Amino acid sequence: MRTYKKIMIMGMSVIVAQAVIATSQAEAQEGLFNSLDKNQDGLISQREAAGNTKILENFTRVDINEDGFLSMDELTSSPFLTD
Ligand SMILES: [Ca+2]
Numbered sequence: 001m002r003t004y005k006k007i008m009i010m011g012m013s014v015i016v017a018q019a020v021i022a023t024s025q026a027e028a029q030e031g032l033f034n035s036l037d038k039n040q041d042g043l044i045s046q047r048e049a050a051g052n053t054k055i056l057e058n059f060t061r062v063d064i065n066e067d068g069f070l071s072m073d074e075l076t077s078s079p080f081l082t083d
């Protein structure tokens with residue numbers, strides 16, 4: 001029974017740690033988004049993306065709805081920008 005409890009606690013710690021990592025990544029991307037969105041219209045244009053090589057290189061792939069701008073959702077859900 002004690003072993004079972006230990007395993008439960010270990011498992012829960014892993015889940016909590018993963019949630020913390022996921023949250024900090026999302027926060028980092030939000031911070032990145034806000035710093036790139038110079039005119040603060042809630043979208044990143046190709047010109048604004050010029051400040052970040054990684055985003056610029058993946059711009060067309062991150063721009064899921066192909067409107068020529070990156071929204072916060074497109075940026076945070078993109079698999080191309082994670083390290
Ligand atoms: Ca903008």
Ligand SMILES: [Ca+2]
Nearest residue numbers: 063065067069
């Ligand atoms: Ca878009």
